[in-house]
Amino acid sequence: MADVTVTAASVVASDDAVRKTGTAGETITAGQPLYLDAATGKLKKCINTGSSEAAAVGIALHGASLNQPVQYVSDDPEFTVGGTVAAGSIYCVSGTAGGIAPSADLASADYATVLGVGISTSKIKLKINASGVAVP
Numbered sequence: 001m002a003d004v005t006v007t008a009a010s011v012v013a014s015d016d017a018v019r020k021t022g023t024a025g026e027t028i029t030a031g032q033p034l035y036l037d038a039a040t041g042k043l044k045k046c047i048n049t050g051s052s053e054a055a056a057v058g059i060a061l062h063g064a065s066l067n068q069p070v071q072y073v074s075d076d077p078e079f080t081v082g083g084t085v086a087a088g089s090i091y092c093v094s095g096t097a098g099g100i101a102p103s104a105d106l107a108s109a110d111y112a113t114v115l116g117v118g119i120s121t122s123k124i125k126l127k128i129n130a131s132g133v134a135v136p
Contacts, residue, residue: 048110
C-alpha cells in the first residue's frame with residue numbers, strides 16, 4: 001500500500017472539530033500530521049521512525065512556513081482528509097515525514113501512532129493515539 005495522496009485544498013475540518021494553533025518549526029502543508037518539538041516548542045511534520053516525532057498532536061488545516069502560525073485539528077468525528085481513504089481502515093503516521101499511511105504499512109521498529117479510522121472514501125474519524133510503542 002502507499003500513503004494517502006492528500007490534496008491540500010481539500011483538507012477540511014467539520015464543525016465539531018477541536019482546532020488548535022501553534023507555530024510552524026518548518027514548512028508545513030495542509031493535511032500533514034504534526035508533532036510538537038520539545039526542544040523548540042514548534043510544530044513539525046510527524047514521521048514514525050522516532051517516538052517523539054511520531055507523537056502526533058493533530059493534522060494541519062493550512063500551509064505555513066517556518067515561524068508562521070499554523071492551525072491544526074486534534075480531534076474530529078468527520079475529518080475530510082483531502083485524499084481517498086477506505087471505510088473501516090486504520091490510518092497512522094507514515095514513514096514519510098508528514099505522510100498518512102494505512103496501518104498495514106507499519107514495519108518493524110516503526111512507532112505506531114493511530115490518527116483515525118476511515119468512515120467513508122474521503123473522511124476519517126480523527127482520534128489520535130500516540131502509543132509511543134514500536135512495532136516488534
